[in-house]
Amino acid sequence: MKSIRRQNLEAELEKVRADVTRLEEEIAKVLEAEQHEEVEHLEEYFDAVETRFRGLRAFWQSLFEKPGA
Structure with missing residues (x-):
């Protein structure tokens, strides 16, 4: 059985991963806009x-045109 602390840490890790994914997507959009x-x-x-x-x-x-042509 998982401890409460471990569950909390895993939940926090999932939030961090989601934030990293969101930031990577934001960076991709910024790079595309810059391009x-x-x-x-x-x-x-x-x-x-x-x-x-x-x-x-x-x-x-005009340098090679014949005068009067």
């Missing part, structure tokens, strides 16, 4: 690079 935010920043950066590249390409092409 989405980083992807957004990357998309913004790529858009800026693409815009600059288009401007550079247009400038480069």
Whole structure:
């Protein structure tokens, strides 16, 4: 037969395990949100690079256009 102390400790252990599981799930959600935010920043950066590249390409092409064409 289990002692009262042992039962209390096992119950407390189950609570701690449940808390750890909850915290792990919370960490996973935070990591996912951070990853989405980083992807957004990357998309913004790529858009800026693409815009600059288009401007550079247009400038480069204008250098080689024949006058009066």
